[in-house]
Amino acid sequence: MKKFLIVVIVLSLVSGSLYANGGPEAEGAIYGLSLSTLNNPFFVTLKEGAEAKAAELGVILVIMDSQDDPAKEAVNMEDLIQQEVDAILVNPTDADAVVPSVMKANAAGIPVFTIDRGAAGGDVVAHVASDNVAGGVMAAEFLLEAIGEPSKVVELEGIAGTSAARDRGTGFNAVVGAASGVEVVARQTANFNRAEGLSVFENILQAQPEIDGVFAHNDEMILGAIEAARAAERSGIVFVGFDAVDDAVAAVKDGSLAATVAQQPGMIGSLGVETAYDYLMGKSVPANIPVDLALVK
DSSP, X not given: OHHHHHHXXXXXXXXXXXXXXXXXXXXXXXXXXXXXXXXXHXXXXXXXXXXXXXXXXXXXXXXXXXXXXXXXXXXHHHHHHHTTOSEEEEOOSOTTTTHHHHHHHHHTTOOEXXXXXXXXXXXXXXXXXEOHHHHHHHHHHHHHHHHOSSEEEEEEEOOTTOHHHHHHHHHHHHXXXXXXXXEEEEEEEOTTOHHHHHHHHHHHHHHOSOOOEEEESSHHHHHHHHHHHHHTTOOSXXXXXXXXXXHHHHXXXXXXXXXXXXXXXXXXXXXXXXXXXXXXXXXXOOSEEEEOOEEEO
């Protein structure tokens, strides 16, 4: 009897060790997916990519919508930690604000993966995202080639504190800053939101009689800006966006949008889930996993 108990204990320890290092038990695991917002087609597509991969791998996905609110995101992350999920994939609303939540997950022994947007701290196993700096460069080079020099441009920025807004702006301004004949006449945030893109650009149009080109950190904002320009009967402005959502691709086809930088949100979501799965199965995963970009024009 004593030998039997020893065997049971040993098997239990081995089983626990296998799980901690990613054994077969990783199948059927529960992953938390905290998204910054589902009020944006880009993140809906990202969610769908994650769901498809989770179904393929036989894992359960618990999805949380933070509605672009760091406080709600913190509550969502706490909820996932309390549920003792096996992994957390987070698309932060704010790179700094998410750090305490990442650290709480670390303390609970839950591996964290960031997707599309990064975290400014905490222990993150892997980050899956487009090269947003390269995308900003791509957008700037296309815009300057389209409008020439000298020229006056506007930059509509995303949510302050997000890595996507920071990196896209960095790439864009590296090119624009090196062009001596280009003046950025306005640089304002519209929080990745179409309605704000419209209202912010309305004000910019009133203040700036000359605008040659506009770059927005996402398509929602650029589509709002196009609407504002149309209402104000301002023509001759070249618009460039980022994400290649369906409405933006349609706008490229009808000529109202000159170009948009195409991400692959479905692939980002899919790779996020796959990376978490591989890690739980004991495989080595890269710290940074880039997803290719392309210009739709």
